[in-house]
Amino acid sequence: MELERIPVEIDHCSKTYADGTRGLQPTSLHVEPGEVLALLGPSGCGKTTLLRLIAGLETLDPGGRILFGDQDVTHRPVEQRGVGMVFQSYALFPQMSVAANIGYGLRIRGVSAAEERRAVGELVELTRLNGLESKRPGELSGGQRQRVALARAVAVRPRVLLLDEPLAALDAKLKESLREELAELLRRLHITAIHVTHDQQEAMAIADRLAVMRAGHIVQVGRGEDLYRAPAHPFVAEFLGRVNRIERSPESLARGVLTIGGATLTCPPALDQPALLVRPEDIQVGPRQDGWGVARVEQRSFLGDRVQLRLAAAGVPGTLLADVARDAPYRCGDEVGIHIDPQHLMSTAESKP
Numbered sequence: 001m002e003l004e005r006i007p008v009e010i011d012h013c014s015k016t017y018a019d020g021t022r023g024l025q026p027t028s029l030h031v032e033p034g035e036v037l038a039l040l041g042p043s044g045c046g047k048t049t050l051l052r053l054i055a056g057l058e059t060l061d062p063g064g065r066i067l068f069g070d071q072d073v074t075h076r077p078v079e080q081r082g083v084g085m086v087f088q089s090y091a092l093f094p095q096m097s098v099a100a101n102i103g104y105g106l107r108i109r110g111v112s113a114a115e116e117r118r119a120v121g122e123l124v125e126l127t128r129l130n131g132l133e134s135k136r137p138g139e140l141s142g143g144q145r146q147r148v149a150l151a152r153a154v155a156v157r158p159r160v161l162l163l164d165e166p167l168a169a170l171d172a173k174l175k176e177s178l179r180e181e182l183a184e185l186l187r188r189l190h191i192t193a194i195h196v197t198h199d200q201q202e203a204m205a206i207a208d209r210l211a212v213m214r215a216g217h218i219v220q221v222g223r224g225e226d227l228y229r230a231p232a233h234p235f236v237a238e239f240l241g242r243v244n245r246i247e248r249s250p251e252s253l254a255r256g257v258l259t260i261g262g263a264t265l266t267c268p269p270a271l272d273q274p275a276l277l278v279r280p281e282d283i284q285v286g287p288r289q290d291g292w293g294v295a296r297v298e299q300r301s302f303l304g305d306r307v308q309l310r311l312a313a314a315g316v317p318g319t320l321l322a323d324v325a326r327d328a329p330y331r332c333g334d335e336v337g338i339h340i341d342p343q344h345l346m347s348t349a350e351s352k353p
């Protein structure tokens, strides 16, 4: 199925609700043609508000603009924007068959029965729903229902696909398999898509780029891997995974080092803040050895695919979390060697874009 691929430009868009709540602070964002972009952030950060502004379900404050390609859609109602939408509940018509659900948008647009049959056949093929055409949504699995919702949303050849927490209602296991399926389907459709979620793993699995939001603002936009490895803001570091925050003494700060368990690490010059961040998987744990610090295992938690150690190390207030392989031999009370490659240390400063 040939879909139009257009860029989406959000230009200084903000939203103030009738009761005065600022749902979205002035925000600008560019989405590439054919790109899948995730709006990611905690509850209440403005993801849904931004998605609804793009859809045309809310009006924006004066001064902002939304462009689909080179067309200004700011004042167009939802039905004239050419958007396809997939919601958390899928919102399928329970009394209609799979084929009738997929063809619904075409029928209400007055497309001929022959053309509807042809388009539905193509979408059934594309979303691998063959053989299920005459079933009702209640007779389908969660994944199949999701595919019907997606097929129905793209049947009308939208220019932009909007997905609002499409996996939120599912249990963790189903979610994991469906997010891979959804990622694969979106790649195959290669349509410009904006996907709202508060689940960072879902965002990383599905989207080409992530826009991390907090309190009505976009804090950082980028590829999941870059945001995870080089967050421009401590909120991004903490939201995208677990981190240890290590406070440095004034002496260590003045010398540009970090002392951890008796070992001294030279920090990259850009890390000139009193506190630094490091991810649990970036703390190396091994036998005591020269050049490494010493830590005591305070707690050991077996997590199936790995073991999480809580470590106490001289010079580090509180404890550190470190992830080690699941067959690592360390027990509570053991003294172990620890090391952090300074390039894995992250800043607690906000870098300006």
Ligand SMILES: Nc1ncnc2c1ncn2[C@@H]1O[C@H](COP(=O)(O)OP(=O)(O)OP(=O)(O)O)[C@@H](O)[C@H]1O
Residues within 6 Å of the ligand: 017, 018, 019, 021, 022, 023, 024, 041, 042, 043, 044, 045, 046, 047, 048, 049, 050, 198
């Ligand atoms: N219709 C409304 N009237 C007033 N305030 C609203 C309205 N809709 C949303 N808000 C407020 O705007 C802010 C952003 O809400 P929004 O629904 O966009 O957040 P969200 O990031 O999508 O959250 P969630 O993940 O919980 O859905 C919140 O403070 C919310 O309470």
